[in-house]
Amino acid sequence: MEIVNSKEVSDEEMIEQSFQELLNDYLKTKHRKRVEIITKAFNFANQAHKGIKRQSGEPYIMHPLSVAKIVCNEIGLGSTSICSALLHDVVEDTDYTVEDIENIFGPKIAHIVDGLTKISGGIFGDKASAQAENFKKLLLTMSDDIRVILIKVADRLHNMRTLGSLLPNKQFKIAGETLYIYAPLANRLGLNQIKTELENLSFRYEHPEEYQEIEEKLTATAAERDEVFNVFTAPIRIQLDKMGLKYRIVARVKSIYSIWNKMQTKHVPFEEVYDLLAVRVIFDPLNEEEELNDCFDIYVSISKIYKPHPDRLRDWVSHPKANGYQALHVTLMGNNGQWIEVQIRSERMNDVAEQGFAAHWKYKEGGGSEDDGELEKWLRTIKEILDDPQPDAIDFLDTIKLNLFASEIFVFTPKGEIKTMPQNSTALDFAFSLHTDLGSHCIGAKVNHKLVPLSHKLESGDQVEILTSKSQRVQPSWEVFATTAKARAKIAAILKKEQKNFQKEGEAILLDFLSKEEIGPEAASIEKIYKFHNLKSREELLTALGNKSIILGESDKNELKEKQSGNWKKYLMFSFGSGNKDPKEKLETDKEPQEKINPKKVLKLTEETIQKNYMMADCCQPIPGDDVLGYIDENERIIIHKRQCPVAIKLKSSYGNRIIATSWDTHKTLSFLVYIYVKGIDSVGLLNEITQVISQQLNVNIRKLAIETNDGIFEGKIQLYVHDVEDVKQICDNLLKVNNVKLVTRVES
Structure with missing residues (x-):
């Protein structure tokens, strides 16, 4: 059986x-x-x-x-x-x-x-x-x-x-990679819901306590938000009913990751994030041709109920984003005195907003769509990026981030043709986007009829005319202010081609010089010349000779004809110096190798190991209590970073196999330097109160204090020595109790 x-x-x-x-x-x-x-x-x-x-x-x-x-x-x-x-x-x-x-x-x-x-x-x-x-x-x-x-x-x-079943170091690698690459990629593809979930999941694994805290606060304030939503939308519903539209109004609550991100960048607490709630009006157009007009009709009708913010109308209906997103965004002043964003979109626009390019396949399985224009443009951008000669992994990822995930601006040609460019594009980028010849010969630009340099940063709505000269050549300095992949790739390619031509000329000049002096073209002789001119390689010497920045002369002859005995003596000193180290020196440098780190285990950060084995990253200056991770660098040193540090995010994405999960095990014996930012209303004796709170009440050592006032508002930075995050929290809480201090937050530097 x-x-x-x-x-x-x-x-x-x-x-x-x-x-x-x-x-x-x-x-x-x-x-x-x-x-x-x-x-x-x-x-x-x-x-x-x-x-x-x-x-x-x-x-x-x-x-x-x-x-x-x-x-x-x-x-x-x-x-x-x-x-x-x-x-x-x-x-x-x-x-x-x-x-x-x-x-x-x-x-x-x-x-x-x-x-x-x-x-x-x-x-x-x-x-x-x-x-x-x-x-x-x-x-x-x-x-x-x-x-x-x-x-x-x-x-x-x-x-x-399903990330919970993996080891912590794997979780950090995958979460970091997700936040750095996949979430922006989902965003660029228009997969808005997926982008939000990827960000939230990454954040939940990297900062579990902060995630839970914001989640609890969102739950606690849900009833209040529902009330605001119902009161705000009631008159809008009446107005839309009069228009005879079939519609639905939904509330969109800001994601936990977006809230935390705003708290970090704006240095504000949860209670001061005022745009938690947005309202979406999603409608069925009366007919397809009227879809665009319906959006503006709804905008006009609801603007009669609430006052719109003059600078916050975003028209993605007439000019869709590169990922196909279309909607009309307007910010209205609610009766509660707060600005509320309203997003107006048709059911079709909503489909594209939630599913992006995937919506193209929704009704047609074989692929293809009615409008492949934006898709083709996006794929062209990708191909341009692939042409960009970036040898280093992180540089390459930065280029991807720079172009693929950048916000867009709209720029006009002199004839009124509209061009989409990544945000922070310069006049030089615009010239190369039009044509390589235009870019390589441009000398300046006119933006809105005013003369500007090539490095001028463009803004949405600018009308740009490129000025050229046949005598203009690509300059090495252009690489500094070119931001798009296409411009950088073209500039690098042109400079490389020019360098090859210079090197060819330089080689002929060098060989001619050596043969006249009856010296063979050995590597040692050429090395002497380039070192004599403080250059690093033979290629640098040839380029310098070719572009006439160096001209060989008497001093070069003397250097080459230096007595052989001098060279011999140098050689002897070198060989003895490198081969016979002092025994004491050997003991100093040839230390026993450290015990091999097991990346699968969580690394405990104790007082002893912090002082002996690990380095705190300068970029983010972590202290006990921060969410941190370890990174094993090329020299096998372990560097401790905050998990949300921009450098750590890149490292997680690019060198995930060198990431180690870490946890603190310190007991308030070591001191760490932190920076506290304070802001408020200036008043007599305020500085004295602040220093008393820190030095006398909390017995904390102040290293440096810089405060300035302007038009009755003071702001400043205080450098302090603390033991851990708890100390920082206590200092911030106590300083906020001081009269007229309105904002206290820890900053990087």
Whole structure:
């Protein structure tokens, strides 16, 4: 008699139930009902992954099923993408090949699965040197079929939802990578809900206490917000009913991560984040042609009820964002004295806002859409970035961030043609965006008919005319103020080409000089010359000779004809100096290697280890109580960073395999320097009160204090020595009790 394992039965039931849920969700969509191919893909993947478990202990097939559900429900893709999601790990984790997938499921699904396999294991592999290359691979694949990246984002979302089963150092790596790459990528693709969830999940793992604190405060103030929403929207509903529109009004509460981000950047407490609530008016247009006019009609009608903010009308209806986002944003003054943002959008616009480019496939499974213009523009940007010669992984990621995720500005040509540029673009960037020849010969620009230099930063609405001269050449200094990938790539390429020409000329000059002096072109002779001119390499010397910044003469001859004995003596000193170290010196430098760090364990930061083995990062100056992590640098030193420090975010994304989870184990014996920022209303004796609170009440040592007043407002910075975050909190709380002190917060420097 065969005994059936009840765990296996329950696993089988769980898998079958999950698959049925996926099918039911798919059948509710407007896509063609291709149930057969989805069932075939599920059976194939289920068989391929049979017996394999995830780290959480559940059957592996539950992961592809979950990703397929996200692809179907949250991104809105059809059967091709659902099948690809179900099969996305088959080629990487089993013996099946892409050819097998193609034979069974056809070339389209095979192509997407191949793209997903190439970029598996997150954007970055375990080796730091391969990271930028992997990212390029991801973007190249994406430019073939954008569904690859949409499924990859779904894959990352499910990984983030199940991150709890991983080790802490892995959690930091994945959360950091998510915040640095995937959340902005989801944003750029217009996947607004997914972007928000990725940010919140990353934040929850990196700063669990702050996350919980904000969550509790949001829950506590929910009833109050509901009341504000109901009172604010009641007259709007009456007005919209009069217009005869079919509509719905929904409240949008700022995400926990966005709230925390604002608290950090603006140095304000939760209670002073006033834009927690926004209102969305989503309507069905009377007819498709009137969609745009309806948005403005709604704006005009609600502006009669509440006063609009003159500087806060955002028209994304006439000029959609690069990710396809369309809406009209207006900020109105509510009866409670607070500004409330209202977002006006049609049901179609709302669809695109929530699902972005994925909405293009919503009704047409084979791909393609009515408006591929923005999509094509985005893919062109990616290709330009890939052409940018960035050797270093972090530089490359910064370029990606700079261009792909930048906010946009709208700039006009002299003829009134509109061009979209990344924020912070300069006149030089604009010139290169129009044409390489225009960029390489530009001498200046006229912005709104006023003459400006090439480094002038453009703003939305500027009309820009580029001025050129045939005699103008690309200058090395241009690399400093070019911000777009295209401009930087073109400038680097032109300078490189010029340098090669100079080096060619320089080589002819050098060989001519050496042959006249009857000296052979040995490396040692050439090294003498470039070192004599304080240059670092033969290439630098050749360039300098070619562009005539160096002219060889008598002094070079004398240097080359120096007596051989002098060289011999130098050589002897060098060889003895390097080979026979003083024994004491050997003891100093050849210390015993430190015990090997195990990145899988949580590193305890004690008084002894902090003083002996670890370094506190200068960029963020962490102190006990801060959420921190460790980074093993190239010299095997461990540097402690705050988890939200911009440098740490880059390190998590680019060198995730060197990240160590850390925790404090100190007991108020070590002192750390912190900076406290204070602001308030100036009054007599205020400085004396502040110093009394710090020095006498709290017995804290002040290192430096700088306060200045302007028009009755004072602000200043105080450098103090503290033991931990608790000390900082106590100092801030006590200073806020001082009359006329309105804001106290810890800052980086």
